Amino acid sequence: VQTHVGLAxxxxxxxxxxxxxxxxEKAHALASSILPAAGTYLxxxxxxxxxxxxxxxxxxxxxxxxxxxxxxxxxxxxxKTPDAAKAIEHFMRYLKERPDELExxxxxxxxxxxxxxxxxxxxxxxLIPPMAFASPEDIGRFRDVAPQAGLRSVGSAGGAIVDxxxxxxxxxxxxxxxxxxxxxxxxxxxxxxxxTDRSAQSGLGSQLGGLNLSQADYNNDGCxxxxxxxGGWQLPQRRSLLRNNCxxxxTDVTAASGLAVPATSSQNxxxxxxxxxxxxxxxxxxxxxxxxxxxxxxxxTFENIAHAxxxxxxxxxKGVAAGDYDGDGYPDLYVSNLxxxxxxxxxxxxxxxxxxxxxxxxxxxxxxxxxWFFDYxxxxxxxxxxxxxxxxxxxxxxxxxxxxxxATTMKLYRNLGxxxxxxVTKAVGLDKVFMPMAANFGxxxxxxxPDIYIxxxxxxxxxxxxxxxxxxxxxxSFVDVTASSGTGELHKGHGIAFAxxxxxxxxxxxxxxxxxxxxxxxxxxxxxxxxxxxxxxxxRLVGVKTNRSAIGARIKxxxxxxxxxxxxxxxxxxxxxxFGASPFEQHIGLGTSVRRVDIDIRWPTSNTQQHFSxxxxxxxxxxxxxxxxxxxxxxxxVRLGGARAGKP
Numbered sequence: 152v153q154t155h156v157g158l159a160x161x162x163x164x165x166x167x168x169x170x171x172x173x174x175x176e177k178a179h180a181l182a183s184s185i186l187p188a189a190g191t192y193l194x195x196x197x198x199x200x201x202x203x204x205x206x207x208x209x210x211x212x213x214x215x216x217x218x219x220x221x222x223x224x225x226x227x228x229x230x231k232t233p234d235a236a237k238a239i240e241h242f243m244r245y246l247k248e249r250p251d252e253l254e255x256x257x258x259x260x261x262x263x264x265x266x267x268x269x270x271x272x273x274x275x276x277x278l279i280p281p282m283a284f285a286s287p288e289d290i291g292r293f294r295d296v297a298p299q300a301g302l303r304s305v306g307s308a309g310g311a312i313v314d315x316x317x318x319x320x321x322x323x324x325x326x327x328x329x330x331x332x333x334x335x336x337x338x339x340x341x342x343x344x345x346x347t348d349r350s351a352q353s354g355l356g357s358q359l360g361g362l363n364l365s366q367a368d369y370n371n372d373g374c375x376x377x378x379x380x381x382g383g384w385q386l387p388q389r390r391s392l393l394r395n396n397c398x399x400x401x402t403d404v405t406a407a408s409g410l411a412v413p414a415t416s417s418q419n420x421x422x423x424x425x426x427x428x429x430x431x432x433x434x435x436x437x438x439x440x441x442x443x444x445x446x447x448x449x450x451x452t453f454e455n456i457a458h459a460x461x462x463x464x465x466x467x468x469k470g471v472a473a474g475d476y477d478g479d480g481y482p483d484l485y486v487s488n489l490x491x492x493x494x495x496x497x498x499x500x501x502x503x504x505x506x507x508x509x510x511x512x513x514x515x516x517x518x519x520x521x522x523w524f525f526d527y528x529x530x531x532x533x534x535x536x537x538x539x540x541x542x543x544x545x546x547x548x549x550x551x552x553x554x555x556x557x558a559t560t561m562k563l564y565r566n567l568g569x570x571x572x573x574x575v576t577k578a579v580g581l582d583k584v585f586m587p588m589a590a591n592f593g594x595x596x597x598x599x600x601p602d603i604y605i606x607x608x609x610x611x612x613x614x615x616x617x618x619x620x621x622x623x624x625x626x627x628s629f630v631d632v633t634a635s636s637g638t639g640e641l642h643k644g645h646g647i648a649f650a651x652x653x654x655x656x657x658x659x660x661x662x663x664x665x666x667x668x669x670x671x672x673x674x675x676x677x678x679x680x681x682x683x684x685x686x687x688x689x690x691r692l693v694g695v696k697t698n699r700s701a702i703g704a705r706i707k708x709x710x711x712x713x714x715x716x717x718x719x720x721x722x723x724x725x726x727x728x729x730f731g732a733s734p735f736e737q738h739i740g741l742g743t744s745v746r747r748v749d750i751d752i753r754w755p756t757s758n759t760q761q762h763f764s765x766x767x768x769x770x771x772x773x774x775x776x777x778x779x780x781x782x783x784x785x786x787x788x789v790r791l792g793g794a795r796a797g798k799p
Contacts, residue, residue: 606644
């Protein structure tokens with residue numbers, strides 16, 4: 152029995168589900184008569200294997216469409232359903248012995264969706280009702296347009312960046328895969344709603360592996376560079392710093408810059424200017440070894456000052472973020488740890504930090520993962536979001552069924568403005584279990600309040616839980632709009648970026664998908680925003696004394712509507728969350744019926760402010776530090792896929 156199970160697991164790892172099923176069936180036949188308990192376990196394993204075999208036979212890993220979105224539309228079914236029917240058979244056998252097992256009950260309902268039999272054919276006692284998945288509001292249907300746009304990439308878990316790497320005014324896409332044999336991809340934005348794969352020409356195609364990516368102009372030459380993080384969940388591996396040569400190519404300068412040694416296991420790092428000298432520094436969160444803080448020496452090299460700075464703790468770090476939570480003009484650091492409490496490092500403004508998480512009230516939820524600073528309620532203070540990676544389909548199912556859960560949840564900490572935070576997780580409706588791995592934020596409806604998209608899952612093939620889109624309701628609550636938006640991808644979500652890729656004034660969502668094994672590779676998704684008719688601005692800031700990327704610059708946009716009601720919207724320049732990178736160009740929703748727009752910018756290094764009044768709405772602007780005026784970026788709205796602009 153053990154031999155057959157072992158072989159089945161190896162075939163599962165490779166994605167050879169037909170062979171895995173054969174071995175699980177042989178193990179099941181042997182176990183049924185002599186090891187009944189093992190037979191029950193094998194029913195679950197067989198159900199999962201058959202379900203994934205049905206997905207593969209139906210081509211859903213490479214062309215997922217709507218059949219990988221939860222809930223699968225009624226009346227729709229996989230192209231090949233016999234194996235999904237076999238999955239139902241084995242899940243029902245399991246539930247006959249263990250009727251209260253929520254994980255298998257969840258998978259049973261997914262299998263019925265795959266055959267087109269949900270909800271009518273699901274036994275009443277095992278049915279998860281359609282209302283469990285329903286959105287309380289209709290945010291509009293997002294449409295996956297990645298294939299039409301030329302973003303054809305299939306990979307394992309990895310990172311994603313959306314930003315302008317060739318300074319042509321259009322946002323490009325870079326992705327990676329943790330598969331150590333898989334090359335990075337670089338998709339050049341053609342400016343017409345399509346992308347061209349320039350991985351080979353750019354040199355990025357020679358870079359293999361990478362669980363996460365982040366961008367910054369570390370040498371202030373006006374061209375965005377790329378950091379590749381490797382070794383997360385695995386043995387130590389070399390990271391890579393890829394210098395942008397400003398000609399469409401990149402050069403690996405890891406060794407020359409001082410970032411190559413020692414190799415570590417890491418999937419998280421954050422670029423920020425800790426000493427406000429105008430050059431971004433690099434904080435790296437590692438797994439089971441000391442964190443690293445690389446000071447930018449302004450000559451293309453870095454020096455690790457983690458020990459002297461007081462940030463060299465040993466933790467299993469899965470997320471890091473930078474933000475100025477106390478408004479003193481210097482960035483602080485938040486470290487999200489899987490194996491203990493989180494850390495908040497207060498910047499002492501002398502290249503040292505003091506750990507204050509407990510005192511500030513942000514010790515984290517436990518089992519920390521993706522994290523970031525953002526102003527969720529537009530009160531002018533950076534709040535803190537921290538996820539909890541509690542791996543349990545059972546607990547996630549409890550969230551959908553409205554049952555009490557037994558797991559740690561993500562946390563939202565509201566900045567009180569006095570160095571302390573208040574845990575408002577339950578008050579805003581975020582006390583839920585979603586199994587988050589990646590996450591990022593953006594404004595999906597241009598109301599000025601940042602929304603959240605969470606990539607979910609775990610290495611298990613049974614972790615078929617939907618990615619989650621949470622709509623921010625004016626800073627008072629978050630509402631799950633996954634079903635109505637059509638963004639509930641069932642497979643493992645990783646690098647996530649929000650960006651206006653079609654220049655139509657709303658943010659689309661790019662997501663790198665795929666599990667940790669070769670057999671769980673998945674196609675890239677690009678969810679096109681349907682639009683909501685609200686006003687907006689895109690602001691591209693260029694530092695002069697401040698770092699060129701303008702990381703840490705604070706933006707205040709004041710809008711007055713037709714009723715002469717005034718409000719302010721706040722953003723800090725960053726790439727967003729810790730797993731996936733949005734553009735440094737800030738997309739700012741203004742709401743509806745806007746009649747006047749004023750912009751204020753505070754630059755951290757020069758400690759200067761700029762004010763622009765009476766700015767025209769619905770346009771992209773470039774604002775340079777110290778400049779008396781702004782520059783309008785002329786962009787033509789396009790249709791993702793290459794057709795003329797317009798929504799379907």
